[in-house]
Amino acid sequence: MSIERHVGKQLRSLRQSRGKSQSDLAGHLGVDVRQIEDYEQSRKRINSTVLYSLSEYLGVSIISFFADLPNDVEQPKENGLSAERTNTLMDFMGLSPQQRAAMRQLLKHQEGDE
Numbered sequence: 001m002s003i004e005r006h007v008g009k010q011l012r013s014l015r016q017s018r019g020k021s022q023s024d025l026a027g028h029l030g031v032d033v034r035q036i037e038d039y040e041q042s043r044k045r046i047n048s049t050v051l052y053s054l055s056e057y058l059g060v061s062i063i064s065f066f067a068d069l070p071n072d073v074e075q076p077k078e079n080g081l082s083a084e085r086t087n088t089l090m091d092f093m094g095l096s097p098q099q100r101a102a103m104r105q106l107l108k109h110q111e112g113d114e
Contacts, residue, residue, distance in 0.1 A: 004045055005075060007042070008039055011046070011054065020058065022037060022040075028054075063071070
């Protein structure tokens with residue numbers, strides 16, 4: 001499965017769980033319903049600006065679109081990160097700023113022990 005397919009499935013699931021229609025999303029973004037269909041079916045990539053707008057509209061974190069990303073996800077060639085590293089990064093970004101700072105301190109401390 002590609003990341004685009006996963007994000008599209010997540011978009012559909014998040015939209016439906018919040019009682020929103022494809023028309024609702026299309027109206028919010030100022031696009032045709034066909035565009036939302038294309039996003040959900042992964043026929044078109046969702047750019048970061050649209051993803052941010054959708055997350056705000058649906059009341060979720062951007063990370064929600066990447067939740068439960070499978071380990072065997074096909075990585076885009078320009079990314080170069082493994083699925084495991086992508087998941088770790090998404091988990092890290094889901095932490096509060098204070099938690100991220102504490103995690104950085106822990107990692108710095110671990111480097112000094114080696």
